[in-house]
Amino acid sequence: MNLRIPGPTPLPPEVQAALSRQMIGHRSKACADIVAEATPSLQEMFGTKADMLILTASGTGAMEAAVANFLSPGDEVLVVSVGKFGERFGKIARTYGANVTQLDFTYGQAADPQAIASALAANPHYKAVFVTHNETSTGVTNDLSAIGEIVGRYPALLIVDSVSGASALPLEMDRWGLDVVVSGAQKGWMIPPGLAFIAVNERAWAAHATATMPRFYFDLSAARKSAAKNQTPYTPAVGLLFGLQEALRLMRKEGFAQVLDRHRRLGERTRAGVKKLGLRLFADEAHASNSVTAVRAPEGVNAEEIRARLLADYDILVAGGQGELKGHIFRIGHLGWVSEKDIDEVLQALSEIL
Amino acid sequence: MNLRIPGPTPLPPEVQAALSRQMIGHRSKACADIVAEATPSLQEMFGTKADMLILTASGTGAMEAAVANFLSPGDEVLVVSVGKFGERFGKIARTYGANVTQLDFTYGQAADPQAIASALAANPHYKAVFVTHNETSTGVTNDLSAIGEIVGRYPALLIVDSVSGASALPLEMDRWGLDVVVSGAQKGWMIPPGLAFIAVNERAWAAHATATMPRFYFDLSAARKSAAKNQTPYTPAVGLLFGLQEALRLMRKEGFAQVLDRHRRLGERTRAGVKKLGLRLFADEAHASNSVTAVRAPEGVNAEEIRARLLADYDILVAGGQGELKGHIFRIGHLGWVSEKDIDEVLQALSEIL
Missing domain, CATH: 3.40.640.10 (Type I PLP-dependent aspartate aminotransferase-like (Major domain))
Known part of the structure; x- marks a missing residue:
C-alpha cells in the first residue's frame, strides 16, 4: 500500500x-x-x-x-x-x-x-x-x-x-x-x-x-x-x-537539513502536480504545508468517492476531511519516509480517476 | 537474555x-x-x-x-x-x-x-x-x-x-x-x-x-x-x-485456562525452588503471586549484588526492590511468555551464586 x-x-x-x-x-x-x-x-x-x-x-x-x-x-x-x-x-x-x-x-x-x-x-x-x-x-x-x-x-x-x-x-x-x-x-x-x-x-x-x-x-x-x-x-x-x-x-545519515529539504521539495511537487490536474488546493498557498496537502474535491464530486477509488483501484490511502470538511477535501500526506515516486503514484492515479 | x-x-x-x-x-x-x-x-x-x-x-x-x-x-x-x-x-x-x-x-x-x-x-x-x-x-x-x-x-x-x-x-x-x-x-x-x-x-x-x-x-x-x-x-x-x-x-491457541494454569504451576515452581535454596520468600505465602516472586536477600547480602551477578555471569535480569525495599529483596518475574526452563535457569544460577 x-x-x-x-x-x-x-x-x-x-x-x-x-x-x-x-x-x-x-x-x-x-x-x-x-x-x-x-x-x-x-x-x-x-x-x-x-x-x-x-x-x-x-x-x-x-x-x-x-x-x-x-x-x-x-x-x-x-x-x-x-x-x-x-x-x-x-x-x-x-x-x-x-x-x-x-x-x-x-x-x-x-x-x-x-x-x-x-x-x-x-x-x-x-x-x-x-x-x-x-x-x-x-x-x-x-x-x-x-x-x-x-x-x-x-x-x-x-x-x-x-x-x-x-x-x-x-x-x-x-x-x-x-x-x-x-x-x-x-x-x-x-x-x-x-x-x-x-x-x-x-x-x-x-x-x-x-x-x-x-x-x-x-x-x-x-x-x-x-x-x-x-x-x-x-x-x-x-x-x-x-x-x-x-x-x-x-x-x-540523510542529514537533518536534507530531510527538511526533501519535505520542501515534495510539498512543492505535490501542490504543483495537484494544480496541473486542475484541482484546487484547500490551503492558502502562501502558507501551504510541506507535510500534508489538502485538496478540494472538484465541483459536484464527493471527496470520499475519490478516496475510495484511490484505495480500491490503486491501493493508495489518502486522508479525508475531518468534521465539516468531510466530503469536501482529501489530504495527501507527504511526511516521513516518502519519496518523489510515492507522490508521483498518487498524482498519476488521480489523473486517471478524474 | x-x-x-x-x-x-x-x-x-x-x-x-x-x-x-x-x-x-x-x-x-x-x-x-x-x-x-x-x-x-x-x-x-x-x-x-x-x-x-x-x-x-x-x-x-x-x-x-x-x-x-x-x-x-x-x-x-x-x-x-x-x-x-x-x-x-x-x-x-x-x-x-x-x-x-x-x-x-x-x-x-x-x-x-x-x-x-x-x-x-x-x-x-x-x-x-x-x-x-x-x-x-x-x-x-x-x-x-x-x-x-x-x-x-x-x-x-x-x-x-x-x-x-x-x-x-x-x-x-x-x-x-x-x-x-x-x-x-x-x-x-x-x-x-x-x-x-x-x-x-x-x-x-x-x-x-x-x-x-x-x-x-x-x-x-x-x-x-x-x-x-x-x-x-x-x-x-x-x-x-x-x-x-x-x-x-x-x-x-494455548487455551486461556491453560495460560492461567501455567502461571500457577510456574509460581509454585519458583517458590518451591527458592525455598529449596534456603532463601526466604518476601510475601506471605498464602497470598503469594503467581506472576512475580519477591525473594529476601540472605542475611548480610545486598540483593543488588545478587542481581548484578545474575546479569553479569548468567545474562539473567531479575528486578530489584523498589524504594525502601531496594537491596533487601529481588523479584523474579514469571508472567507472560515463560516456561519451566526459564525458571529453572534462574534457580540454577541462584544456587551457583549462593
Whole structure:
C-alpha cells in the first residue's frame, strides 16, 4: 500500500526490523543508552537546548501535558486556531478549567500574526498562547517565527503543537522564542504511534512550579527527574524506543537539513502536480504545508468517492476531511519516509480517476 | 537474555514478527478488525461483559483514567494499599483532589478483607474503593473475590489495578463485583509496553456521568464512543495492536485456562525452588503471586549484588526492590511468555551464586 495519510506514516525497513527486537528491561543501561542517544537528535530537530522529554502516548496526550503542566484553573489563555488541532488545544484547556479566548481563523488560512498582536494588546495578561505549527486538518503551516516575535513582547508562554511539524518542517524553538513544543512519533519521525516528545524551556519550568492543574501520568517534573538518568517515570514504550533510535540514525545519515529539504521539495511537487490536474488546493498557498496537502474535491464530486477509488483501484490511502470538511477535501500526506515516486503514484492515479 | 522482570516480558517470535508489520491507517477497516478481534478475548480474560477500552499509555496512564473518570474533587475514597502500586493509586487520587483514606498493609502481606469491612463500616459513604489485584512490588495477590463481596454491600465503586494480574491470574470482574479494572500490555499479555486496557461496567458509567475531575486524552466517554466503531478517539499505538492480535491468538491457541494454569504451576515452581535454596520468600505465602516472586536477600547480602551477578555471569535480569525495599529483596518475574526452563535457569544460577 502507498500509505499517504498524514500519520501513521510508512516505516523504513530498518525501523521495521528494530521494532521486532526482543524486549529489554526499561531500567536497564541498554534502554537508557537509547534515550541518551535519541535526546540530542530530538533537540536538534526541535532547534532547542531545552529539556526534551519522551512520553508514552499519542500526540494528544502530549498536548494535554502541554496544558496541564503550565497552568492553573482560571488562568486566561489565548488559543490561536486554524483547524481541528487548534480547536483541540482549546478543548483541552477548557477541560482543565482555563479561561479560554479562542482566535479562530478560516479553515485553509494561516493565523494572522497581526490579529494575535491585537488580541495580546487587548489583553496583555494571558498566561499562555497556544498555537499549532502545522495544522494537519487543513494543510496549513503557521508562521511561528513571526508569532514568536509578537508573543515574546508579553509575559505569556508560547505553547506549540508541532505534532506533524517537527522533523518535517523547519523548527527553531529557541530562536523563535517558543517555550513548550510537542511532537508525535507517527508523523515525520517514521515510527509507529505511541511516543510523543515535549520540549520545555526554563520559562516554562518557572510557570510549571506554580501551575496547579492536576497531572500525574503526564507530570513533567517526574519526567524531568527521570530524564536526568535517561529514563522515564513510568514504563516507556520500549519497542518504539528501538524504532526511534533507528529512525533518528536514518535521518542523521540523510542529514537533518536534507530531510527538511526533501519535505520542501515534495510539498512543492505535490501542490504543483495537484494544480496541473486542475484541482484546487484547500490551503492558502502562501502558507501551504510541506507535510500534508489538502485538496478540494472538484465541483459536484464527493471527496470520499475519490478516496475510495484511490484505495480500491490503486491501493493508495489518502486522508479525508475531518468534521465539516468531510466530503469536501482529501489530504495527501507527504511526511516521513516518502519519496518523489510515492507522490508521483498518487498524482498519476488521480489523473486517471478524474 | 533471560528477561525475568515483572514486565516488560519477553516477546514470542510470532509477536516480534507482528510488531514489524508495515503501518496501516488508524481509521482503516484493517485496524478496526484488529480491535474487533481483540476485544472479546480481552473481555474473556477479565471475566467481563463490560465495555473494554484500549488506551495508548502504560499502566499508570490507565490507573489515572480509572481515577479521573469516576470521581469529583472532594470525593471520599478508600485506597487499599499493599505496596508501591497501591500507594500510586493513592497519589493519583490525591493529585486529582480526592479525599483519600489510605489503608496500608505491611509490605509482603495481602489486604485483610475484614479490615476493609471495618473501614467501610466506619464510613459507608466512600465513593470508591481502590485495590491492587497483584502487587508487583511485593509479589502479593489480593483476594479480590472476598474484597468484592464486602465492597458490594456498599454504594462505593470497586476500582482495581490488575496491571500485572489480568491474563496471568484468575480474574472474574463480573462475578466478583469489580466495577473498573485496568491492565497493561507489557505484563502477562506478552507485548511491549504502550497499550493499556480498561474495563468499565454500567455502575461505573453511571458514576462517570457526574464525575467532574478533568480528563481529555483519557476521557472514557470518548473512548466508549469510538470503541463502538472499534476505533480509539486518538491515534492508537497501531504497531502494538498488531502485537496484541498475535499475542491473543497465541493465548487462545494455548487455551486461556491453560495460560492461567501455567502461571500457577510456574509460581509454585519458583517458590518451591527458592525455598529449596534456603532463601526466604518476601510475601506471605498464602497470598503469594503467581506472576512475580519477591525473594529476601540472605542475611548480610545486598540483593543488588545478587542481581548484578545474575546479569553479569548468567545474562539473567531479575528486578530489584523498589524504594525502601531496594537491596533487601529481588523479584523474579514469571508472567507472560515463560516456561519451566526459564525458571529453572534462574534457580540454577541462584544456587551457583549462593
